[in-house]
Amino acid sequence: MGDDPFTVRVLTPRDVVSLRRVLASAFLTELDDGRPERVEHVIEFDRTVGVFQDDDLVGVSAVLSREITLPGGAVAPTAALTTAGVRPGYQRKGVLNRLVSTLVDGIDEAFAILWASEGAIYSRFGCGSLASDLLHLELPHGAPFHAGVDIGEALVREVSRAEALPVLEELYDRVRTSRVGWLGRTGRSWEFHLADDDRYRDGLSAFRFALHPRGYVVYRVRTAWDARGPKDELHVHELVAETDVAHAALYRHLLDLGLGGEVKHYTSADDPVVHMLADPRSAIRHRNDALWVRLVHVDRALELRHYLSDVDAVVEVLDPLVPRNAGRWHLTVEKGRATVRRTDAAPDATADVAALGSAFLGGTRLTVLARAGRVREHTPGTVAALSTAFLGDHAPHCPELF
Numbered sequence: 001m002g003d004d005p006f007t008v009r010v011l012t013p014r015d016v017v018s019l020r021r022v023l024a025s026a027f028l029t030e031l032d033d034g035r036p037e038r039v040e041h042v043i044e045f046d047r048t049v050g051v052f053q054d055d056d057l058v059g060v061s062a063v064l065s066r067e068i069t070l071p072g073g074a075v076a077p078t079a080a081l082t083t084a085g086v087r088p089g090y091q092r093k094g095v096l097n098r099l100v101s102t103l104v105d106g107i108d109e110a111f112a113i114l115w116a117s118e119g120a121i122y123s124r125f126g127c128g129s130l131a132s133d134l135l136h137l138e139l140p141h142g143a144p145f146h147a148g149v150d151i152g153e154a155l156v157r158e159v160s161r162a163e164a165l166p167v168l169e170e171l172y173d174r175v176r177t178s179r180v181g182w183l184g185r186t187g188r189s190w191e192f193h194l195a196d197d198d199r200y201r202d203g204l205s206a207f208r209f210a211l212h213p214r215g216y217v218v219y220r221v222r223t224a225w226d227a228r229g230p231k232d233e234l235h236v237h238e239l240v241a242e243t244d245v246a247h248a249a250l251y252r253h254l255l256d257l258g259l260g261g262e263v264k265h266y267t268s269a270d271d272p273v274v275h276m277l278a279d280p281r282s283a284i285r286h287r288n289d290a291l292w293v294r295l296v297h298v299d300r301a302l303e304l305r306h307y308l309s310d311v312d313a314v315v316e317v318l319d320p321l322v323p324r325n326a327g328r329w330h331l332t333v334e335k336g337r338a339t340v341r342r343t344d345a346a347p348d349a350t351a352d353v354a355a356l357g358s359a360f361l362g363g364t365r366l367t368v369l370a371r372a373g374r375v376r377e378h379t380p381g382t383v384a385a386l387s388t389a390f391l392g393d394h395a396p397h398c399p400e401l402f
């Protein structure tokens with residue numbers, strides 16, 4: 001211990017300038033001391049940990065207190081892990097290991113979520129990948145819908161940011177409890193989500209806002225022109241609809257905008273728009289991994305969500321980082337609700353905690369994880385039964401980066 005060059009402590013608002021410096025150097029962005037970083041809208045200093053060498057801050061990582069909608073519509077608190085950054089020169093010396101173990105020890109929420117900057121980092125911490133997916137859609141300008149799609153009569157109006165914001169907050173809050181993976185937002189998380197200074201635009205326009213009585217879309221424009229005319233791209237930041245008609249009308253609005261061009265949207269894996277197109281192949285689709293899930297208190301986490309079918313199984317959990325999770329758990333699901341108790345009984349299946357994280361939101365099937373060697377079956381039929389129970393009735397989707 002005496003030779004450890006690093007000390008770890010919780011940050012305070014007095015550390016904010018050092019925090020900006022670490023983040024700019026770790027994320028290879030320009031340091032602008034005059035302007036706060038977007039993350040400062042949401043940072044909770046008592047949940048932000050720093051690693052110091054002498055008095056120098058060399059690495060940080062933060063937890064945000066958020067809520068998330070789970071399969072079956074339950075809304076649960078979750079620890080959103082973010083802002084992990086280590087200054088070049090101090091990387092690969094165990095700084096992140098220190099940060100993660102300090103944060104995981106302090107997390108009272110049953111599970112944590114994160115977006116990973118690189119796919120190879122977080123499995124070792126027991127985080128399950130592909131807990132939710134994003135579908136990147138590219139839709140051609142003017143792409144027609146098939147005749148059965150109802151876009152209703154209501155107008156979609158382009159409005160100012162000031163007019164839009166209160167409507168967005170109200171609509172989003174009504175819709176989020178029916179969408180697995182959507183996060184609760186406070187005023188501060190809205191400021192983070194819609195931060196719009198030129199550092200966050202990537203050469204695109206400021207946000208534009210279009211309102212329907214039952215939905216909204218926020219998007220940016222990349223302006224382009226060639227000899228045949230306009231080639232603008234519309235980049236959707238968020239499309240929220242309470243009804244199928246509003247969903248169709250908002251897409252129609254974007255697809256038919258004068259001077260508009262291709263519509264690009266990172267949306268849910270099961271966005272019905274693909275099935276609304278007269279020519280479904282006109283949509284170019286790419287899948288990306290989105291949320292990772294870390295079950296921090298495995299028994300409490302598994303009891304939070306609802307399940308699609310009943311099941312009764314003993315699951316042995318492997319979790320070298322969090323010993324309280326490891327061992328055998330008796331999972332009983334009746335009428336969709338689970339109870340999870342310690343047991344000495346022989347296991348019907350063995351899963352590493354990351355595999356359970358991947359399946360937790362209903363996005364990745366346990367049968368697929370078994371084929372990938374992440375889950376082992378001891379009693380025939382158990383994995384298929386668990387796999388069906390863990391599914392949700394729609395694809396999990398997190399519409400925001402944090």
Ligand SMILES: CC(=O)SCCNC(=O)CCNC(=O)[C@H](O)C(C)(C)COP(=O)(O)OP(=O)(O)OC[C@H]1O[C@@H](n2cnc3c(N)ncnc32)[C@H](O)[C@@H]1OP(=O)(O)O
Binds near residue numbers: 096114
């Ligand atoms: C949730 C988020 O905030 S995602 C954002 C992550 N941040 C970034 O991408 C910014 C740029 N990168 C960095 O700041 C740092 O390199 C970090 C935060 C990714 C890693 O921090 P480090 O202090 O270098 O990691 P540390 O040395 O503690 O390594 C921890 C483990 O992860 C592994 N690891 C670290 N970085 C990587 C990587 N880029 N790819 C694969 N494995 C990695 C190490 O080998 C080590 O594994 P081990 O314990 O099994 O030996």
